[in-house]
Amino acid sequence: MYARIKRTLCRERIIYYFIPAIIVLGTLALYPLINNLWLSVHVKSGQWSIGNYTRLFGDKWFWNAMLITGKWMLVTVAGELLVGLLLANLINLKMRGTKLFRTVLMIPWMTPMIAVCTVWAWMYNGDFGILNYGINKLLGTDILFLSSPSTAILWLAVVYIWKRSSFVMLMYLSGLQGISEDIYDACKIDGASWRTQLFKVTLPLMFPVIRSVLLISIITAMNQFTIAYSITRGGPSRSTELMQMYIYNTGIAGFQYNYGAAASTIFLAVVLCLAVVYIFATEKAEEDAF
Amino acid sequence: MKKRKAAHSALAYLILTAAVAMALFPYFWMITCAVREQKELFTIPPKLLSASVSLDNFTYVLTRTRIPAYMLNSVIIATSATLMCLVVAIPAGYALARFNFKSRKLVSSGVILFKLLPQSAALIPLFILMGKLGLMDTHFGLSYVHLFTMVPFAIWMSRGFFKTVPVAVEEAALIDGCSKPNALLRVVLPITAPGLFSVGVYAFMLSWEEFIFAYTFTSSRAKPVSVGIALFLGEDANLWGAVMASAILMGLPVLIVFFLLQDHFIKGIVGGAVKG
Amino acid sequence: MLSAKKLWSMLLCLTMLCAMVTVGASAAASEPLKVQGEIVVWYSGASESRVDLYEWAKAVIEKTYPGTTVTLEVIPMAELASRQMTACQSGMGPDVMSQPIAATNGFMKLGLLEPVNELMARAGRDLLGEFNPDFFALMRDGDTLYGVPQSRTALALVYNKAMLEAAGLTEAPKTWADVQAYAEKLTQKDAAGNVTVYGFALPGTSGSHIWYRLIPEIWGAGGDICDAEMKTATLDSEATRKALEYYCSFYQNGWAPRSMLENDQTACSQMFASGAVAMTIENVSWIRNNILKDNLFEVGVALYPGMSGTNTAGLGGWNACIPASAKNKEGAAAFINLVTGKEGMEKQLLMPALTEVLAAGDWTDSFYGPYSTMLADHSRDFPAFENAAAAQNVIMNMVQSVLTGSATMDDAIAGANAEIQALLDEQNAE
Numbered sequence: 001m002y003a004r005i006k007r008t009l010c011r012e013r014i015i016y017y018f019i020p021a022i023i024v025l026g027t028l029a030l031y032p033l034i035n036n037l038w039l040s041v042h043v044k045s046g047q048w049s050i051g052n053y054t055r056l057f058g059d060k061w062f063w064n065a066m067l068i069t070g071k072w073m074l075v076t077v078a079g080e081l082l083v084g085l086l087l088a089n090l091i092n093l094k095m096r097g098t099k100l101f102r103t104v105l106m107i108p109w110m111t112p113m114i115a116v117c118t119v120w121a122w123m124y125n126g127d128f129g130i131l132n133y134g135i136n137k138l139l140g141t142d143i144l145f146l147s148s149p150s151t152a153i154l155w156l157a158v159v160y161i162w163k164r165s166s167f168v169m170l171m172y173l174s175g176l177q178g179i180s181e182d183i184y185d186a187c188k189i190d191g192a193s194w195r196t197q198l199f200k201v202t203l204p205l206m207f208p209v210i211r212s213v214l215l216i217s218i219i220t221a222m223n224q225f226t227i228a229y230s231i232t233r234g235g236p237s238r239s240t241e242l243m244q245m246y247i248y249n250t251g252i253a254g255f256q257y258n259y260g261a262a263a264s265t266i267f268l269a270v271v272l273c274l275a276v277v278y279i280f281a282t283e284k285a286e287e288d289a290f
Numbered sequence: 291m292k293k294r295k296a297a298h299s300a301l302a303y304l305i306l307t308a309a310v311a312m313a314l315f316p317y318f319w320m321i322t323c324a325v326r327e328q329k330e331l332f333t334i335p336p337k338l339l340s341a342s343v344s345l346d347n348f349t350y351v352l353t354r355t356r357i358p359a360y361m362l363n364s365v366i367i368a369t370s371a372t373l374m375c376l377v378v379a380i381p382a383g384y385a386l387a388r389f390n391f392k393s394r395k396l397v398s399s400g401v402i403l404f405k406l407l408p409q410s411a412a413l414i415p416l417f418i419l420m421g422k423l424g425l426m427d428t429h430f431g432l433s434y435v436h437l438f439t440m441v442p443f444a445i446w447m448s449r450g451f452f453k454t455v456p457v458a459v460e461e462a463a464l465i466d467g468c469s470k471p472n473a474l475l476r477v478v479l480p481i482t483a484p485g486l487f488s489v490g491v492y493a494f495m496l497s498w499e500e501f502i503f504a505y506t507f508t509s510s511r512a513k514p515v516s517v518g519i520a521l522f523l524g525e526d527a528n529l530w531g532a533v534m535a536s537a538i539l540m541g542l543p544v545l546i547v548f549f550l551l552q553d554h555f556i557k558g559i560v561g562g563a564v565k566g
Numbered sequence: 567m568l569s570a571k572k573l574w575s576m577l578l579c580l581t582m583l584c585a586m587v588t589v590g591a592s593a594a595a596s597e598p599l600k601v602q603g604e605i606v607v608w609y610s611g612a613s614e615s616r617v618d619l620y621e622w623a624k625a626v627i628e629k630t631y632p633g634t635t636v637t638l639e640v641i642p643m644a645e646l647a648s649r650q651m652t653a654c655q656s657g658m659g660p661d662v663m664s665q666p667i668a669a670t671n672g673f674m675k676l677g678l679l680e681p682v683n684e685l686m687a688r689a690g691r692d693l694l695g696e697f698n699p700d701f702f703a704l705m706r707d708g709d710t711l712y713g714v715p716q717s718r719t720a721l722a723l724v725y726n727k728a729m730l731e732a733a734g735l736t737e738a739p740k741t742w743a744d745v746q747a748y749a750e751k752l753t754q755k756d757a758a759g760n761v762t763v764y765g766f767a768l769p770g771t772s773g774s775h776i777w778y779r780l781i782p783e784i785w786g787a788g789g790d791i792c793d794a795e796m797k798t799a800t801l802d803s804e805a806t807r808k809a810l811e812y813y814c815s816f817y818q819n820g821w822a823p824r825s826m827l828e829n830d831q832t833a834c835s836q837m838f839a840s841g842a843v844a845m846t847i848e849n850v851s852w853i854r855n856n857i858l859k860d861n862l863f864e865v866g867v868a869l870y871p872g873m874s875g876t877n878t879a880g881l882g883g884w885n886a887c888i889p890a891s892a893k894n895k896e897g898a899a900a901f902i903n904l905v906t907g908k909e910g911m912e913k914q915l916l917m918p919a920l921t922e923v924l925a926a927g928d929w930t931d932s933f934y935g936p937y938s939t940m941l942a943d944h945s946r947d948f949p950a951f952e953n954a955a956a957a958q959n960v961i962m963n964m965v966q967s968v969l970t971g972s973a974t975m976d977d978a979i980a981g982a983n984a985e986i987q988a989l990l991d992e993q994n995a996e
Contacts, residue, residue, distance in 0.1 A: 031419075033407075112495075126823070136335075219406045223409065226501040257418065508658075
């Protein structure tokens, strides 16, 4: 009897390889997601209610955070894409010393976000910041980076793009290096200009890479917290309050567990929908391109 | 034609140099601010380089603040998190790379899905749970929670590394009489050791710079240095010089490790992320 | 089967047990504190004297009770209220909390604090006798006290004497109109038109700093944030409008630093100390420790100018409290005893709350005089919000939206009024 149990258990089961992962992700991801959903449809006293969701729809600060996160995502993803592609193409030219360039350009990405944020916060300072001083000397005007609610988020985006471009550049570089030289030689024989080369050859071939990098960029951008917290704490007048910060402020610092859970459920739904829609839309586009 | 090529090269170099200057300027500023005296920081207009060089800020940070204690916390938390992460991710990554089982696509999609989850989705329930279990402000509690972000990445990266090992090598070992797990241990791991090491290092760095969970789940005993720096600006003095000094102290280990292991990293990150 | 012998022996044991317990209990009540293990202390502000005070207390405790360790943690002011609250609510709080007096009432009402009567009695203290009983007004529930006062302060206006004299101003400003006129005169520009010295600095960020500097202006203009019973928000009033206009006028006219929206009061005071700002509103501790001590320049102190006379300042200061979820309450009590005892009081925060030390000092010269007068004659408690941090943030957002122009004055005030009302409703619902 025991021998049989021992044999069954000791048999080669694929699931054994996954047991630690199942335990960890089950407790850290699955359980909280379900609990989050449960919390959002209850009130503090324990009653079932969808009041949290109705309250959210009328909460201007919730929509404020959504809008800001959306704006943030568009600006940073576009910025990363452009800068990353540009740098990748330049490095791919394989001139002398590009390895050094590549290494140095990666330093911002490797530095911890909070360390990066402290120095940028100091550089952006209105009176003692070196950046405004430089702009004053060169252009004669002042830019008060962190004092204007309409543009503060854009200046934060600059910091984020500065930090993340090299990561994106690496991805594109590996994609570029995957395109064989033969194709470019064929182009030269056909007499194609660099513009044709870029748009008709390079970009379509790079499409799979661009597609997966964009997805990562979008999701990572939406999940930011540190940058908004450490440079502006969500101000001025809550104009840089990204969604994750809103959830922390209401759910944890404001002790409204149920309300915060509702906000984070909606945010999660948005993120997942975005990912799914993106994957479907780009799959079709990829087929069309070929 | 040659002239054009030269002009193109010159333009490329120009742009790259400008990019490098922009990338490095904040570091230059961080260092010059850290080595000058406090009062030199608050002049209007700001000075690019100050006359005096002093290490006062570093001595202040190292002797009169709790930053060294926070760094120790960070080391403990990141190390235990990395060890746990490797134990979890290596078998899973191996299984995903090698075995062709029915739900394989589902599991891979699941791993990708977990990678996309925002931390705020788990924040509030974990806050309540950790409070009830008494894991608040403990090293173990925070290292365990760090696995939330680390494990999906680690599974994905190690899967990429395992895929690079030709199946023939394993089959040779199996023919020689090893069982599958044994084959994994004795043959595959040594081959992929450098790659897995870089997975470990990357995971360590994820934990080192993690902020939102650290901010929520620790208060003083287990506070890591990422939170320590964020809370540095105090009531009686915004000691920016000391903040710069502690930012340098926090970022330097990471940068040194990066320089030593660049190639491994890049291979791992690119391989893992793009071929997804 | 219960035999008589067994019954009697059981009864005897029971009686002995009861006797021991009763004797033990009464002994414990007057037993000295058992101090061991780790004591975690949170305080705010890293000014020299505070660091000295807490390091001294740490050294004494560790020497007197070998084997104990004291862990000191400095929390920045901007985070203080929310960090302490989150920590206490989730059970990861410290053992000793030095907190601003505005917060203690809220913590007490939420049940987050441990009563200190018994613990301090065991340390040999008579709280109501040694301190001014008024200091406990917001932290007592009947006879149960929830904190020990460390200091009490009221804000005053500070100015750079040399700068005022150079501008031909002989007296300190007394009213809003004076402050605005002085700020304009004291703002200096260089040849290119860039400002080198700002006339008057006010904080544009940090909820608590703005709270302490806007609410008194509203009081001075005749209004208040809510009614006396704390049931209705009264923020939407002409008084608030005037106060907000005054507060924002400096930034809008260029007499306050351009970085106002990024500056908390600490940044403003640092600019004052480095000569980039001529006037600001700051606490006696900061000025003494950062300017007087190093003799940077001559500081003039004046009563807090309000709309038509001296403002009533909000009572500030620090209490030492023990969270209900503290792990080492007895150690905490011993630490608090040290810090609020005679020797501790002499080392530290101003003004010391211990009656003995306050009476012994001379606080009437030209520097301390106005501060003492403000404290004695022109101060009152702020309305006690349970979630003080939230209320302070509402006011901060109101000020920031007017400073940045992202909302009209009326909208900003109306919005803030609604949010304060929501906080009051939540507070009263329990």
